[in-house]
Amino acid sequence: MNGTSLPAPSSVTVSVLNGSDTYNQATGTATALGQLGFKIVGTGDSTPVGQQAETTVTYAKMTPANEAAAQAVAHSMTGSVIMALGPTTDGAQVTVTTGTNFAVNPPAPPPSATATSSAPNQTTTTTTTPAAPAPTTTTPATIDNGEFSAPSQAVEALAPWDPRSCTPSGGEGP
Numbered sequence: 001m002n003g004t005s006l007p008a009p010s011s012v013t014v015s016v017l018n019g020s021d022t023y024n025q026a027t028g029t030a031t032a033l034g035q036l037g038f039k040i041v042g043t044g045d046s047t048p049v050g051q052q053a054e055t056t057v058t059y060a061k062m063t064p065a066n067e068a069a070a071q072a073v074a075h076s077m078t079g080s081v082i083m084a085l086g087p088t089t090d091g092a093q094v095t096v097t098t099g100t101n102f103a104v105n106p107p108a109p110p111p112s113a114t115a116t117s118s119a120p121n122q123t124t125t126t127t128t129t130p131a132a133p134a135p136t137t138t139t140p141a142t143i144d145n146g147e148f149s150a151p152s153q154a155v156e157a158l159a160p161w162d163p164r165s166c167t168p169s170g171g172e173g174p
Helices: 025-035 064-074
Strands: 013-018 039-045 055-059 077-079 081-085 094-097 103-104 113-119 121-126
Touching: 013 025, 025 039, 025 103, 055 064, 055 077, 064 081, 064 094, 077 081
Parallel strands: 013 039, 013 094, 055 081
Antiparallel strands: 055 094, 077 103, 113 121
């Protein structure tokens, strides 16, 4: 957020809460973030208040270190991922509360290895390129083009009437 480089994943403690009520989503997300090098300190469930598309990366204190830690975690995901200042769980710097529209980026593939052996009048070069690891996703991802993603779709149809008042004093509008 301030232009400095993000911290190494191994220096960021993360807890993961399942906010979408999808079976085993917190554990799968924690495993995927752990494969990227983040220190996972806990998983659990958050009581959903409806279907939530956005995944929230929360940091407890407004310090440059905590904001950078949250940004490092948020950058390791694609889809509808937002950052927020708020409470974290399990003593973590960052808590991820999962939604329904995100994916954890897969780890970078290891570099390919090249071996060369020489015999009299013969040279053999063998190059091995490992297969790319299967992407680790928890829910369908959107395309990340470096810009804001489209707003999430409404998950419940609106009632034909709105029970909220139209004015600050509680009466009907003009």
